[in-house]
Amino acid sequence: MFTLKSNSGIPIYRQLVEQVRRMVASGQLAPGAPLPSVRELALEHTVHHMTISKAYSQLEAEGLLERNRGKPMTVAQPRRDQTGLAPRLRQVEPQVEALVLAAKQLQLSETEIAKLLRKKWEEEP
């Protein structure tokens, strides 16, 4: 289900957090879907159980997963205010990348761009 690489510079718990996020965002993991237990994942990937529980706790704190007494964790029902923040952010990422590139080529600083962004943000109803 997941690909966890030990010889990566990215800590294993972060690899897991990112993969769950992606799978939830893409709908591969639907609301209510159960996650493997900490023990199962730890043994399957031969990684310390704390590594898995750290990832699950972070995802729970983000509201992406729900802890259920005595049962596996499940994907949380999306709440309006945070629904798909990540996928929506991803949608504007190409435009932001283009902006950053253009700004660097024009030797504009991050602060200057932020200022302009704020101005435009306020102008837009």
Place this chain on the structure above:
Amino acid sequence: MTEAAMETILAARQVGKAFDGRQVLADITANVAPGSVIGVLGKNGAGKTTLLEIVLGFSPASSGSVQLWGHESVSLPSPIKGRIGYVPQHDELIPLLTGAQQLALTASLHRHWDHELIARLAKEWEVPLDRRITVLSGGERQKVSMLLALGHRPDLLVLDEPLASLDPIARRSFLRQLLEITADQTHGVIFSSHIVSDLERVANEVWILREGRMAWQGDLDALKESVVRLHLRAREPLPQLMKVAHTLHEQVDGNTATISVSRWRADEASSLARRFNAEIEVEPLDLEDIFLEMHR
């Protein structure tokens, strides 16, 4: 969880060791909490084996103290000794016995012995228990050694280079066993290894020894997040001495520089970029690279 289960397994306080006037270990302060798997890393001669022997009370410290479950390690009562399992770097098997005889002998010295666990592991690891120790390969001897250390279900398992002569399949199976042992949050494992990728997998904490001192100790994820390699690209030549805080190693080449740093915080990137008027790429490092950077 009971109070006893949360009890610190091992507490070392300012441990030092000198042999013939040469300081082999200095100022080692460390704890082992229940549920931890601690990986001990260090070059040959960094003091790994000496440290393991001292924490187990096999050899006295020249200074400082080590306590196991609140008892001084040099004078452990035998019930406490019985809570430890140890796999030495060089096994102490009796050559003329078969593996089965060696196991039976060790089992007879313990009040409790998990015959079922040992039978299962022996099968899983394909240990030829009917053969004499003398004819076993290095890897097979190592497996027998591990069975001896696991049979009494120790609360603290200490392994000195246990993986060196195991094939990848046996290594993986053994690592899984370590995780099974610690999953209940009451047991602890300390193991030293040169095979950094194995250690990187199962350890939640690492101790990096360098010339007898603790060069880094703590959470493995925190270590990985704090040691990074920075790649700077500026429009103008960079200074020969970059003087970036917590630099481990730097290489400046005209407009570009590569600097490895410890104690990195992600929010430092933008201020560094401004300071050198440069673009910065932050490269995360795996444990092996971190280890190498610390020894350059």
